[in-house]
Amino acid sequence: MAQFSLAELETIIHQRAHSGDPESWTAKLFAKGMDKAAQKLGEEAVETVIAAVRGDKQALVSESADLMYHWLVVLGIAGIPLDDVLKELEGRTGRSGVAEKASRPRG
Numbered sequence: 001m002a003q004f005s006l007a008e009l010e011t012i013i014h015q016r017a018h019s020g021d022p023e024s025w026t027a028k029l030f031a032k033g034m035d036k037a038a039q040k041l042g043e044e045a046v047e048t049v050i051a052a053v054r055g056d057k058q059a060l061v062s063e064s065a066d067l068m069y070h071w072l073v074v075l076g077i078a079g080i081p082l083d084d085v086l087k088e089l090e091g092r093t094g095r096s097g098v099a100e101k102a103s104r105p106r107g
């Protein structure tokens, strides 16, 4: 089991975004803004799909990591905490007591 979580990565991204370090990819993405970050997220999503369709498990793991990192960057630029997404997912399990969300049909 990995000793690492998306919450930790979110914290790292937040720290690096405002580090002012010219070598930081995170700081560069935040400086370029949502259009560039969303574009990178889309590229990583496509690369993940290609790895999956090819059945390349090693690439799928690597591209998934790129995808999750860029997804968290996009959430960060949008000002949406990871916890908001986790609460949304939790609601869909029916565990959070948000009955209307749990029973909502999925599109």
Ligand SMILES: N=c1c2ncn([C@@H]3O[C@H](COP(=O)(O)OP(=O)(O)OP(=O)(O)O)[C@@H](O)[C@H]3O)c2ncn1[C@@H]1O[C@H](COP(=O)(O)O)[C@@H](O)[C@H]1O
Pocket (backbone or CB within 6 Å): 012, 013, 016, 017, 023, 024, 025, 026, 027, 065, 066, 069
């Ligand atoms: N998890 C990641 C991570 N995953 C992917 N990437 C970067 O995402 C970039 C995208 O890779 P691509 O090959 O698609 O892009 P590219 O060809 O380099 O760039 P373009 O020419 O497409 O603009 C690469 O520079 C990767 O290094 C990441 N950069 C940072 N992190 C995490 O963020 C932390 C802080 O990183 P810095 O902000 O760079 O200090 C790191 O310690 C990691 O934990």
